[in-house]
Amino acid sequence: MYETTYHRPSSVAEAASLFGKGKEAKYLAGGHTLIPVMKQRLASPSDVIDLGKLKELIGVEATGNGVEIKAATTHYDVSTSDAVKKAIPALAYLAAHIGDPHVRHRGTIGGSLANNDPAADYPAAVLALGATVKTNKRTISADEFFKGLFTTALQDGEIITAVSFPVAAKAGYGKFPHPASRFALTGVFVAKTAGGDVRVAATGASQNGVMRVPAIEAALKANWSAGAIDGVKVSADGLLNDIHGSSGYRANLIKVMAQRAVAAAG
Amino acid sequence: MSTVKLTVNGKAVSVDVEDRTLLVQLLRENLNLTGTHVGCDTSQCGACVVHIDGRAVKSCTVLATQAAGSNVTTIEGIAKGEELHPMQAAFRDNHGLQCGFCTPGMIMSSIDIVNRHGGKVDEATVRQELDGNICRCTGYHNIVKAVLDAASRMKVAQAAE
Numbered sequence: 075m076y077e078t079t080y081h082r083p084s085s086v087a088e089a090a091s092l093f094g095k096g097k098e099a100k101y102l103a104g105g106h107t108l109i110p111v112m113k114q115r116l117a118s119p120s121d122v123i124d125l126g127k128l129k130e131l132i133g134v135e136a137t138g139n140g141v142e143i144k145a146a147t148t149h150y151d152v153s154t155s156d157a158v159k160k161a162i163p164a165l166a167y168l169a170a171h172i173g174d175p176h177v178r179h180r181g182t183i184g185g186s187l188a189n190n191d192p193a194a195d196y197p198a199a200v201l202a203l204g205a206t207v208k209t210n211k212r213t214i215s216a217d218e219f220f221k222g223l224f225t226t227a228l229q230d231g232e233i234i235t236a237v238s239f240p241v242a243a244k245a246g247y248g249k250f251p252h253p254a255s256r257f258a259l260t261g262v263f264v265a266k267t268a269g270g271d272v273r274v275a276a277t278g279a280s281q282n283g284v285m286r287v288p289a290i291e292a293a294l295k296a297n298w299s300a301g302a303i304d305g306v307k308v309s310a311d312g313l314l315n316d317i318h319g320s321s322g323y324r325a326n327l328i329k330v331m332a333q334r335a336v337a338a339a340g
Numbered sequence: 341m342s343t344v345k346l347t348v349n350g351k352a353v354s355v356d357v358e359d360r361t362l363l364v365q366l367l368r369e370n371l372n373l374t375g376t377h378v379g380c381d382t383s384q385c386g387a388c389v390v391h392i393d394g395r396a397v398k399s400c401t402v403l404a405t406q407a408a409g410s411n412v413t414t415i416e417g418i419a420k421g422e423e424l425h426p427m428q429a430a431f432r433d434n435h436g437l438q439c440g441f442c443t444p445g446m447i448m449s450s451i452d453i454v455n456r457h458g459g460k461v462d463e464a465t466v467r468q469e470l471d472g473n474i475c476r477c478t479g480y481h482n483i484v485k486a487v488l489d490a491a492s493r494m495k496v497a498q499a500a501e
């Protein structure tokens with residue numbers, strides 16, 4: 075790892091101002107993406123600004139129509155939160171299946187979304203549930219937030235402060251974990267919104283990161299059941315094709331994981 | 341450079357380190373607590389697991405500065421003098437180790453698993469939650485046996501306290 079300077083600000087405002095002063099500053103939350111990348115010398119920030127201990131960024135709150143999860147809340151705390159389990163059990167399930175217990179003790183929802191790894195789990199839930207990403211500057215809808223591999227709508231220095239999830243009439247997550255890394259080889263989050271709309275998002279599958287799956291959405295809208303997905307054709311175009319699985323294999327995994335997700339959602 | 345103040349195995353320490361120092365380096369190189377191992381460079385093997393404020397974490401993926409102000413427990417901090425922690429005793433009794441390289445991380449992770457589940461763990465839970473710990477020797481079978489054995493001993497120990 076190259077040299078760096080560590081900062082522990084006491085507020086989001088101070089963090090943003092430190093970021094502005096750094097030559098090539100980076101925020102640090104759980105560090106479970108950034109530190110491995112710094113160890114590999116693929117990132118060499120001049121300054122790291124620790125958001126992980128900011129009280130204003132930690133915690134889960136029940137809102138009128140769902141839950142708001144502050145950005146530096148760990149995967150473990152989301153998976154065990156009574157508010158999350160009550161409002162959107164599928165979200166608690168998803169958080170409980172990220173990586174391993176040690177990763178869940180450190181990694182945060184804000185870090186995961188800012189990083190937007192094409193095989194990360196949270197992006198699928200955020201997109202399928204139509205959540206809203208709140209930053210220190212504005213709010214961004216899920217449909218606007220994800221911009222392709224490791225790319226988001228966040229501007230330089232912008233800090234995610236919270237993510238607001240509306241409750242769904244039904245929601246479920248199906249994940250086929252990569253046996254070594256635990257990231258999603260393919261994961262599918264299905265949601266029937268309170269208004270009756272159906273949104274299905276797949277992660278780990280596309281060359282462009284998390285994506286909606288319109289064919290499965292249409293089938294589930296007509297008939298919310300795992301069986302309704304049997305006859306759906308998911309195209310392999312634009313899907314990842316690598317040593318872990320061909321694009322055709324992933325296209326099939328999208329269907330199978332969607333079926334498991336619907337079965338789990340009930 | 342930063343001065344990192346933290347509590348390690350119940351003792352307050354203050355160490356001057358470069359900001360890029362990992363917690364595992366501070367433990368091994370500055371405090372000579374070499375029981376915590378480094379087995380990989382990819383945050384995957386779990387040989388480096390310690391507890392920060394009671395939670396099992398990979399100390400190779402935490403900056404020393406991030407741990408400032410925290411309470412850290414390493415494998416050196418769990419026995420009571422000559423008396424092994426019930427998890428250590430169970431690993432010995434169940435032949436839960438061969439070369440021993442993964443063992444400190446396995447034991448720290450296993451204590452965390454048992455604590456988080458209030459002592460109530462079954463084989464499936466133990467196998468699932470040891471996901472972040474790799475062992476190249478044992479085939480895991482006796483490790484799982486050891487954790488289940490220790491879970492009952494830890495319950496007994498808690499009840500007696």
Ligand SMILES: Cc1cc2nc3c(=O)[nH]c(=O)nc-3n(C[C@H](O)[C@H](O)[C@H](O)COP(=O)(O)OP(=O)(O)OC[C@H]3O[C@@H](n4cnc5c(N)ncnc54)[C@H](O)[C@@H]3O)c2cc1C
Nearest residue numbers: 103104105106107108173181182184185194195234256257
């Ligand atoms: C062994 C291992 C297995 C894993 N398995 C999975 C898995 O199965 N599924 C999965 O989804 N993930 C997995 N991960 C990734 C893990 O969930 C990460 O913790 C997560 O992706 C990043 O969160 P973090 O808090 O650690 O972020 P950090 O590493 O601290 O930061 C990541 C990036 O986000 C930026 N950032 C952080 N917080 C904010 C914020 N509030 N606002 C703006 N920018 C911010 C940082 O500047 C940095 O660029 C795994 C990681 C490891 C090491």
Ligand code: FES
Nearest residue numbers: 379384385386400
């Ligand atoms: S040395 Fe920390 S996970 Fe391998």
Ligand code: FES
Nearest residue numbers: 438440475476477
């Ligand atoms: S006992 Fe040798 S690696 Fe586990």
